[in-house]
Amino acid sequence: MTTPPIQWYPGHIAKAEKQLLENLKLVDVVIEVRDARILKSSQHPKIEKWVESKSHILVCNRIDAIPAIAKTQWLRQFSDQGRTVYFTDAQAGKGIVDLLKAAQAAGEKVNERRRGRGMLPRPVRAVVVGFPNVGKSALINRLLNKRVVASANRPGVTRQLRWIRISDQIELLDTPGVIPPLLYDQDAAMKLAICDDIGQAAYDNVLVAAAAVDLLVELNVKLSDRYEIEPHQVTSGIEYIHKVAALNKFQGDLDKVARLILHDFRRGRLGAIALEMPELAMAP
Ligand SMILES: Nc1nc2c(ncn2[C@@H]2O[C@H](COP(=O)(O)OP(=O)(O)OP(=O)(O)O)[C@@H](O)[C@H]2O)c(=O)[nH]1
Ligand SMILES: [Mg+2]
Structure with a gap:
């Protein structure tokens, strides 16, 4: 798909x-x-x-x-x-x-x-x-x-x-927030969605939350305290969301888990996190 x-x-x-x-x-x-x-x-x-x-x-x-x-x-x-x-x-x-x-x-x-x-x-x-x-x-x-x-x-x-x-x-x-008519850079578009800087009609919560989990894991953000599951038990953000959704309290509701993770990130509940750093700072 x-x-x-x-x-x-x-x-x-x-x-x-x-x-x-x-x-x-x-x-x-x-x-x-x-x-x-x-x-x-x-x-x-x-x-x-x-x-x-x-x-x-x-x-x-x-x-x-x-x-x-x-x-x-x-x-x-x-x-x-x-x-x-x-x-x-x-x-x-x-x-x-x-x-x-x-x-x-x-x-x-x-x-x-x-x-x-x-x-x-x-x-x-x-x-x-x-x-x-x-x-x-x-x-x-x-x-x-x-x-x-x-x-x-x-x-x-x-x-x-x-x-x-x-x-x-x-x-x-x-002025109202402006966005280019075509978002050629889909990696940037995904980050705009994760940060809530683009209308929700533009994206699917589950896919955006999965991308957020991938980024947060890369940045070593501790997710297991909040969502019970250790990210190293899975191979991708989307799998992580499935696994969290399988917990009793979520009854398999992927969208609910996705909204929770996005909400937590946007409200700063996962800590202060920069999703992008200057090029040179990223180098080892
Ligand atoms: N934590 C935090 N929240 C902020 C900050 N600046 C704005 N906000 C919050 O972010 C939300 C969006 O702020 P707005 O001022 O409506 O943003 P805008 O750029 O005018 O948005 P549009 O008019 O939709 O383009 C509001 O709930 C603000 O209180 C900030 O520096 N830190
Ligand atoms: Mg405004």
């Missing part, structure tokens, strides 16, 4: 992407938000095109979901590339002040250029973009310290583009 590809490009995302493109010409700064657990797979392939000559601020959100060592290694990789990154936890409000300062500094540059051309200063306009559910709206709420935009634990919450005035110096545009 071949696994059906993971694809998700609902109408609201197609529309949002079109509106995003229309709004880009109004924008001075692009704040790109990625998921710290999958910093490679949550990079949108069109980001460079959207940024063009605008300022680009890279935010790695959900920093609470990865171990400190992973953060250190990513930080090293980005600084080797000469890039500044902002690590944030939009839920607890960590890293927000530095991000705000960076956006304001980018705005000052915009206004210097305007003054040079004899124009009046205006608030900097920054758009917040990224895959669904990475925490874009939560970041905006944190920047304002109040709940101005809807933010909830599932992909596809923000449906409309919306401008929010943060201060006299900065305005932010909240």
Whole structure:
């Protein structure tokens, strides 16, 4: 049996992407938000095109979901590339002040250029973009310290583009999470599904949970404490799910086991886990 590809490009995302493109010409700064657990797979392939000559601020959100060592290694990789990154936890409000300062500094540059051309200063306009559910709206709420935009634990919450005035110096545009129309890289698509950064209609829970188990075993995450079965008793993630489902309490319900494992991972119940590390850090 071949696994059906993971694809998700609902109408609201197609529309949002079109509106995003229309709004880009109004924008001075692009704040790109990625998921710290999958910093490679949550990079949108069109980001460079959207940024063009605008300022680009890279935010790695959900920093609470990865171990400190992973953060250190990513930080090293980005600084080797000469890039500044902002690590944030939009839920607890960590890293927000530095991000705000960076956006304001980018705005000052915009206004210097305007003054040079004899124009009046205006608030900097920054758009917040990224895959669904990475925490874009939560970041905006944190920047304002109040709940101005809807933010909830599932992909596809923000449906409309919306401008929010943060201060006299900065305005932010909240956008719906965007996804490429075709996910060519199915390994990345699988990780987006594991992290809940893509709509559930795109995939089968059991297949995604099986892939999650394969990755977690590779990363030496201890699963037996929670699910009773030792992964070394089986040869694959899918077999693991069958074995757990065979326990009395699950009555053979594969979907229930799959949802439990995914839920546990997404809620951090299996610990802080980075599913992707910088290339060099992976080498022995
Ligand atoms: N643990 C943790 N949870 C976070 C963090 N940032 C956001 N969340 C939670 O993740 C969920 C998704 O956040 P949203 O702000 O709705 O994500 P979004 O990127 O706006 O999603 P869409 O609008 O669907 O594209 C919410 O329940 C947030 O509370 C974080 O840094 N750590
Ligand atoms: Mg949102």
